[in-house]
Amino acid sequence: MENKITLQKDGRTRESVLEELKQLHQQDTKWHEGRAFSLVYHESDEHTEFLKQVYTMYFHENGLNPGAFPSIRKYEAEVVSMAARLLGGSDRAAGTMTSGGSESIMMAIKTHRDWAFATKGIRNPEMIAPLTVHPAFDKAAHYFGVKLIKAGLDSGQRVDLEQVKSLIRPETILLVGSAPQYPHGVMDPIAALAALAHDHGIGMHVDACVGGFMLPFLKKLGVEVPPFDFSVEGVTSMSADLHKYGFAAKGASIVLYRDQELRRFQFFVSKDWPGGLFASPSVTGTRPAGSIAAAWATLSTLGEDGYLRIYRDLLETMKRYRAGVEKAGFRIVGDPVGTVLSYESPSVNIHVIADLMEKRGWFVDRQMNPDSIHLTITPANAPVVDRYCSDLAESAEYARTHPELGGEGMAAMYGMVAKLPDPTQIHQFLYHYMDQRYQT
Numbered sequence: 001m002e003n004k005i006t007l008q009k010d011g012r013t014r015e016s017v018l019e020e021l022k023q024l025h026q027q028d029t030k031w032h033e034g035r036a037f038s039l040v041y042h043e044s045d046e047h048t049e050f051l052k053q054v055y056t057m058y059f060h061e062n063g064l065n066p067g068a069f070p071s072i073r074k075y076e077a078e079v080v081s082m083a084a085r086l087l088g089g090s091d092r093a094a095g096t097m098t099s100g101g102s103e104s105i106m107m108a109i110k111t112h113r114d115w116a117f118a119t120k121g122i123r124n125p126e127m128i129a130p131l132t133v134h135p136a137f138d139k140a141a142h143y144f145g146v147k148l149i150k151a152g153l154d155s156g157q158r159v160d161l162e163q164v165k166s167l168i169r170p171e172t173i174l175l176v177g178s179a180p181q182y183p184h185g186v187m188d189p190i191a192a193l194a195a196l197a198h199d200h201g202i203g204m205h206v207d208a209c210v211g212g213f214m215l216p217f218l219k220k221l222g223v224e225v226p227p228f229d230f231s232v233e234g235v236t237s238m239s240a241d242l243h244k245y246g247f248a249a250k251g252a253s254i255v256l257y258r259d260q261e262l263r264r265f266q267f268f269v270s271k272d273w274p275g276g277l278f279a280s281p282s283v284t285g286t287r288p289a290g291s292i293a294a295a296w297a298t299l300s301t302l303g304e305d306g307y308l309r310i311y312r313d314l315l316e317t318m319k320r321y322r323a324g325v326e327k328a329g330f331r332i333v334g335d336p337v338g339t340v341l342s343y344e345s346p347s348v349n350i351h352v353i354a355d356l357m358e359k360r361g362w363f364v365d366r367q368m369n370p371d372s373i374h375l376t377i378t379p380a381n382a383p384v385v386d387r388y389c390s391d392l393a394e395s396a397e398y399a400r401t402h403p404e405l406g407g408e409g410m411a412a413m414y415g416m417v418a419k420l421p422d423p424t425q426i427h428q429f430l431y432h433y434m435d436q437r438y439q440t
């Protein structure tokens with residue numbers, strides 16, 4: 001390990017630094033040209049300019065202390081209220097904003113852990129989640145000392161209810177379902193899970209990081225959306241990402257609880273610090289006020305009609321991607337509900353397809369079990385749908401006539417990973433990858 005870069009004695013001019021930033025920036029994925037399918041949620045140039053304006057207005061303010069910045073307190077309280085109402089919450093529903101889906105999930109798990117300890121004395125808590133649940137749950141379980149037990153799936157990639165039922169034990173504090181899950185855009189059977197949780201007197205978290213600001217609008221547009229929110233008895237908490245399909249600025253998510261009493265277990269307070277009385281809602285201390293203000297501004301400017309307009313278009317775009325993908329000989333995995341899907345191939349190696357698509361300038365999300373390619377459709381992907389689908393059809397044709405490609409590129413690596421008998425080898429590989437990430 002060699003840290004080659006040191007802080008220079010003399011600073012460079014702003015012009016020279018900006019020049020370097022611009023050059024490096026140009027080499028990144030061209031999300032603006034619709035080349036990426038998650039990571040960036042760009043509604044329109046006008047909306048993004050508006051977000052930047054709001055964000056920079058609050059560039060230096062700190063959401064840590066609402067005493068100093070009462071406007072930030074108001075924005076956060078109103079965003080929470082709007083989200084709670086959107087997601088079937090009553091007057092008693094409560095929540096906080098967080099820095100992202102992962103923090104929302106961490107908070108929900110910590111909250112249920114502390115709730116179960118305080119009300120039932122459970123010291124070795126367990127939770128049950130589908131195999132497809134976001135890794136943030138594994139991370140939170142690891143951070144907060146909750147044992148995560150994974151339940152298998154049915155043929156449609158939904159969690160197997162019978163398995164969940166058989167895994168519930170006296171230590172179980174929480175069941176989890178996704179609405180929808182990220183890999184395939186498929187909804188878990190939320191109502192049935194919630195009924196199970198309710199019967200056992202335990203918590204039920206709905207991970208609506210993807211769906212929280214999508215499903216309510218799809219429903220209004222006539223899409224058949226199974227019940228997934230607080231309108232379902234037994235759902236005790238939800239996560240919903242503003243910085244994804246809420247189209248707000250990054251660093252904005254929501255965690256919600258059925259009532260204020262449960263949220264109480266999320267807060268952290270301390271009276272003994274020489275620095276003064278301390279009370280903090282979530283993991284972070286200092287909180288960027290820009291992302292809170294931008295979330296409020298987004299909800300305020302889009303309104304219900306704005307989201308309906310966005311999703312009317314996105315559903316249309318989704319239909320065209322779906323048709324093109326199927327026409328090129330691929331199969332949609334499961335039955336995705338909204339604007340997220342994945343596809344697999346009955347005949348060619350999908351990781352070869354991923355390599356070929358990357359050569360054509362697309363940033364591809366590869367998935368395993370089943371081997372598939374993921375698409376999260378955003379407005380930036382609308383103008384390039386024909387190009388994508390013809391590239392895909394040509395890639396499929398090429399892969400069919402070149403079976404040797406399975407031994408090259410990332411396809412070779414995915415082939416190898418699938419064959420490794422010892423999962424710790426894959427972990428070692430990933431740790432090595434993370435070390436490499438910090439090579440200067």
Ligand SMILES: *Cc1c(COP(=O)(O)O)cnc(C)c1O
Pocket residue numbers: 099100101102103105134136178180181182207208209210241253
């Ligand atoms: C993105 C995502 C998360 C994690 O959110 P971050 O904002 O990336 O931390 C959790 N669950 C689902 C379903 C997601 O799609």
